[in-house]
Amino acid sequence: MNVFGRGFILTLFLTVIAAVGGTWIGARYIYEQRHQPSLHEFVHDELKLSAEQRRRLGVLEQDFAVRRRAREAELRSVNAELARAIQMRHEYSPEVKAAVDRFHDAMGGLQNETILHVLAMRTVLTPDQAARFDERVAEALTESAL
Structure with a gap:
């Protein structure tokens, strides 16, 4: 695999990790803000x-x-x-x-x-x-x- 292919895969992987992490953090924040006893x-x-x-x-x-x-x-x-x-x-x-x-x-x-x-x-x-x-x-x- 060439440098371009590795860079693309690494970028894609990091993007997916960031998206999943951001979604999880955002969901937790919203839940905690909304979940008043x-x-x-x-x-x-x-x-x-x-x-x-x-x-x-x-x-x-x-x-x-x-x-x-x-x-x-x-x-x-x-x-x-x-x-x-x-x-x-x-x-x-x-x-x-x-x-x-x-x-x-x-x-x-x-x-x-x-x-x-x-x-x-x-x-x-x-x-x-x-x-x-x-x-x-x-x-x-x-x-x-x-």
Whole structure:
């Protein structure tokens, strides 16, 4: 093999290695930037809760799970209603507008339930835990705005 052939193969090999390495590094960076623990994971894994706090949070979480499932069922129902309204006339009819408004009301209800749950969770925490919790909540609420 001549010098040109070896140089070409070496360049090709180094290019493939650089591409694979760059892709791997980029994927790891993006994953780490995007993989914030959920608020639930943060509270349970990073705040060093006492047994009593875990018990009280468990009660709050069970109660919220019931309310959340009900709100999510309401959202599915309203979505089905919206689909039927669109299928009726294939335009932004009064029925579609009413279904959209009901969807917004249901989504707002779920958001209110979630906020009430988050605030209830905060009452279980010590002042130091609450300060860290507040920072995490603020990050979660503003990260999509960045």
